[in-house]
Amino acid sequence: MERTKGFSNFHTHCHLDDGQGSMEEYVLNALSKGFNALGFSCHAPGILKDNWHMREEDFPYYLEEIGRLRTQYRDRIEIYVGLELDYLEGNDTLVGSEYLDQLDYTIASLHLMQHTQSGEYLSFDGPLEDFETLLHDNWQGDVQQFVTHYFTLQERMLANHTFDLLGHCDLIKKHNRDNRYFDPTAGWYKKLTSHLLKTAHKYNARIEVNTGGIARGSVKETYPSMEMIKECHELGIPLTLTSDAHRSSHIDYYFAQADDQLVQAGYRSLDVLTHGMWQSVSIV
DSSP states (O other): OOOOOOOOOOOOOOOOTOSSSSSHHHHHHHHHHHHEEEEEEEEEOOOOSSSSOOGGGGEEEEEEHHHHHHHHTTTOOEEEEEEEEEEEEETTTEGGGGGGOOEEEEEOOEEEOOOOTTEEEETTTSSHHHHHHIIIIIIITHHHHHHHHHHHHHHHHHHHHHSSSSSTGGGGGTTTTGGGGOOOOHHHHHHHHHHHHHHHHTOOOOOEEEEHHHTTTTTOBBBBHHHHHHHHHHHHHOEEEEEEBGGGGGTTHHHHHHHHHHHTTTTTTEEEEEEEEEEEOOOO
């Protein structure tokens, strides 16, 4: 299958957060692959001080450099400025929301949960020991309660906040290689994913199909799963294809295969930013 139009990607990191390489490297790679558009979406600066969020002092340069690249390559590719905002359950906030008036779009993602004993936020998709700490300290090893809380938080985020893309909405499976912690075909799990998608539909959310976990060897399928993608189609939820690239060589990783899978699921178009607006573009 060949697209009627070229690829785009709106989930892109760089050296300013936990990605590798300059923003221009990503632009040049996108150009070499015939991309129509590229959006940058570093992890938003703010109250989270760690080694994977952008520093607040780097945000002005982020805007300036994207502006320069947009001008330099304006006749060859559309370039957009976004951020990946982190949802915090303790105060029901999206980190980085204060920058909304300076952005073209936002991705809202859940990476963190509050550790009940320390009050600190731990990344359930980061080090395995953080996942284990949350599982055992917050839920006494009950993975069903852990996973239920994960999907409940995303539903709360959908209900209380506005954003352009819901990021990697079944990320909880990242450490579940070979069904180490739970069976994704179990009835309770499928009920949770289905309820999330119905909630996303209720709030008119757009969901990303994210190939980053495959690129980095964490999972063997996209976020969300093929089964969830099929339900998205049944519900009429708009999707966009992203690579969650942390290095420029991954900017279109698994895109051709994902496109085929999306068509198999019934999709004939995906949402992309075109001339500053989200529009449906044919993929067949």
